[in-house]
Amino acid sequence: MANFGKITTFDVAKGAGMIQPEKGGNPLRFERSALKWDRSDDPSADQRLTYDDGKDANGNACAVNVQPT
Incomplete structure (x- = not known):
């Protein structure tokens, strides 16, 4: 099951x-x-991901399996 979060x-x-x-909960690495x-397109702070x-x-x-929403 996918979770949602933002890059800090x-x-x-x-x-x-x-x-x-x-x-x-605690931030995840x-x-x-x-x-x-x-x-080639690195993630950025405040970007929402699954x-x-x-x-x-x-x-x-x-x-793991980090993807943009």
Whole structure:
């Protein structure tokens, strides 16, 4: 089930950022590799997205399948 949120930060050099879920809770980290659109167009702060809940390599919560709304 897709969730909605807004990007709070995105560091182009690191290729990672944070999404604040609309349903509340802690911000989720996401990586450029989680983006499901033309990656030449980097996300920007306050951009609304859909995403799925996932886990990173360390077992921490993160956003995956990130797409613009």
